[in-house]
Amino acid sequence: MNTKPGHLDALESRRLFALALLSIVLGAFVGLVGASFRILLSRADLWRTYLIERSRVPGWIGVPVVVCSIALIGAFAAWLVFRFAPQATGSGIPNIERELKVDFSENTIPTIVVKFVGGILAIGGGFALGREGPTVQMGGDIGQLIGGIFGRNREESRALVGAGAGAGLATAFNAPIAGSIFVLEELFGSFSVPMAITTLGASASAICVSRVFLGQSPDFRVPLLGFANFGVLPVSILLGIVMGLL
Numbered sequence: 001m002n003t004k005p006g007h008l009d010a011l012e013s014r015r016l017f018a019l020a021l022l023s024i025v026l027g028a029f030v031g032l033v034g035a036s037f038r039i040l041l042s043r044a045d046l047w048r049t050y051l052i053e054r055s056r057v058p059g060w061i062g063v064p065v066v067v068c069s070i071a072l073i074g075a076f077a078a079w080l081v082f083r084f085a086p087q088a089t090g091s092g093i094p095n096i097e098r099e100l101k102v103d104f105s106e107n108t109i110p111t112i113v114v115k116f117v118g119g120i121l122a123i124g125g126g127f128a129l130g131r132e133g134p135t136v137q138m139g140g141d142i143g144q145l146i147g148g149i150f151g152r153n154r155e156e157s158r159a160l161v162g163a164g165a166g167a168g169l170a171t172a173f174n175a176p177i178a179g180s181i182f183v184l185e186e187l188f189g190s191f192s193v194p195m196a197i198t199t200l201g202a203s204a205s206a207i208c209v210s211r212v213f214l215g216q217s218p219d220f221r222v223p224l225l226g227f228a229n230f231g232v233l234p235v236s237i238l239l240g241i242v243m244g245l246l
Contacts, residue, residue, distance in 0.1 A: 016197060019156060023198040026146050026160060027167045027205025030139040034171030035210040037116060037138070041131060044124025073125035077118040085114035091130070092137025096165045099140065100158055100187055108141045108148075115141075132172040139168025143202075156194070162187045163198040167206035174210070174219045176203040 051069070055062030081088045087095060087105045092115065099105055119134035143164025147157030162183045170179025183199045184191055 015156070016194060018150075019152075019159060019194055019198050020201050022146060022150060022152070022160060023163050023201030024205045026143050026164050027202035027207075028209050029142050029146070030164055030167040030202065031171050031206035031209030033112075033116070033138055033142065034135045034168055034206065035213040037119065037135060038131060038172070038210075038214060040120050041123055044120055048124060048126055070125045070127075073121050074127060077121040077125075080114050080118050080121075085110040087111045088115045088118060088137070091133030092135075093133055093165075095137055096140040096161065097187060099144070100161060104144055104157070104161070105141070108145050112138050112141050112145075130172075132169055135168035135172040136165045137168070139171075139202075139206075140165035159194050159198040160202075162195065163202035166199050167202040170203040171206050171210045174207070174214065174217075176207040179203040179206075 052066055055066045058065075085107055087107055088111050089095075095105075105111060115134045115138050119129075119131070123129045123131060123134075140161045141164070143160035143162070144157060146164075147160040152160065165187060166179040166183035168179070169182050170176045173179075180196075180199045180203045184195065188195055
């Protein structure tokens, strides 16, 4: 069967337009989930600080009470993972990379729920974990879920998974461009028009939704640094050569 080039171009345009619309929907969901995750983590942090302060009142007995409480919270979060969603283990980013390169997970909704609840319990309990890993995995799984609901093919679903992961990272740090670059550089390692459109659309939509709840302030404030005069240039060159050799 012969297909005219103009017809192929029209099909490709419709496909890209559908992906762009889905990326906006995807980003809105990821932004809502990511913003909720960050707000609850902030509340958990306040509660943990309050309980630690209160533990000083009874004397020495307060320390083991706090330690045992945090251990129980961590154990419960681990039980949730192993009982309901083994795919939720780890930081979350390697899981998304595996899904993009090998095969999609079949336990999407339980993974999202367990990652959300378990992340709040573990991170809110004081474990040395970051919010970006859970948010990236939840975003990627939401992308896979939306791709399945709307009947997208394998490649389009991969684009949505990557876009959802990037939107999750963008929401975690209030940095939409960083989320897009993360997808194109880290997850896919290449550039294509469908990936770029989906990634940028999802990250922009996620930031628009999340900032309604989190505000416009940047997460990291870097103070202005004074200009180093040219007198340090020889030392800088020497230090660069030495470090390069090492």
